[in-house]
Amino acid sequence: EVQLLESGGGLVQPGGSLRLSCAGAGFTFTTYPMTWVRQAPGKGLEWVSLISGDGHNTYYAESVKGRFTISRDNSKSTLYLQMNSLGADDTAVYYCAKENGETSAADSWGQGTLVTVSS
Amino acid sequence: DIHMNQSPSSVSASVGDRVTITCRASQTISNYLNWYQQKPGKAPKLLIYAAFSLQSGVPSRFSGSGSRTDFTLSISSLQPDDFATYYCQQSYSAPYTFGQGTKLEIK
Numbered sequence: 397e398v399q400l401l402e403s404g405g406g407l408v409q410p411g412g413s414l415r416l417s418c419a420g421a422g423f424t425f426t427t428y429p430m431t432w433v434r435q436a437p438g439k440g441l442e443w444v445s446l447i448s449g450d451g452h453n454t455y456y457a458e459s460v461k462g463r464f465t466i467s468r469d470n471s472k473s474t475l476y477l478q479m480n481s482l483g484a485d486d487t488a489v490y491y492c493a494k495e496n497g498e499t500s501a502a503d504s505w506g507q508g509t510l511v512t513v514s515s
Numbered sequence: 516d517i518h519m520n521q522s523p524s525s526v527s528a529s530v531g532d533r534v535t536i537t538c539r540a541s542q543t544i545s546n547y548l549n550w551y552q553q554k555p556g557k558a559p560k561l562l563i564y565a566a567f568s569l570q571s572g573v574p575s576r577f578s579g580s581g582s583r584t585d586f587t588l589s590i591s592s593l594q595p596d597d598f599a600t601y602y603c604q605q606s607y608s609a610p611y612t613f614g615q616g617t618k619l620e621i622k
Binding site: 499 | 516546547549551553558559560561564565568570602604606609610611612613614615616
């Protein structure tokens, strides 16, 4: 059974930084691209970032480009999201998700971790 | 970026009804269209990928259709467990944008 467990969320001041982690289990981690998706309180889903299985290719939403960095450590089956220059608009539940490797659908999701940007 | 427009934004229906949700892409995305279900406080769940392929374990009352820019999610006979919010997503070209969501409520 695929398991994804996010951690690292919390309260951070505007302009601050935070690093999220997502530990994967139950699948061959290095085989699959991984994604971060966020959801602001009461709002819809927003795709944030994607990283290829080998970590060589990364993609970002325009809203986070230049501030967020996605990475992965395949030896630890762990995905990361380094978030810098955080603003109130970044307040959201952040989900990591595994892609299905066929059509880039997110077929398994973590439970989410809440990031609150506030002074 | 590819924009995804879902409609309606909300719909009320009864158990046993058939419901259809539509999703339109701002440019062709072939069949790289996914549908997700989300319940309050829970992570999204993949229902349909590649426009019409049913994810393992998803009931057959869910079905998807369409290609290029116009897509549909249908639920043939609503069950109490189906009342949730539904999102479409294109995975043709990064950023893999979502539609704004459709909230399915009990009439």
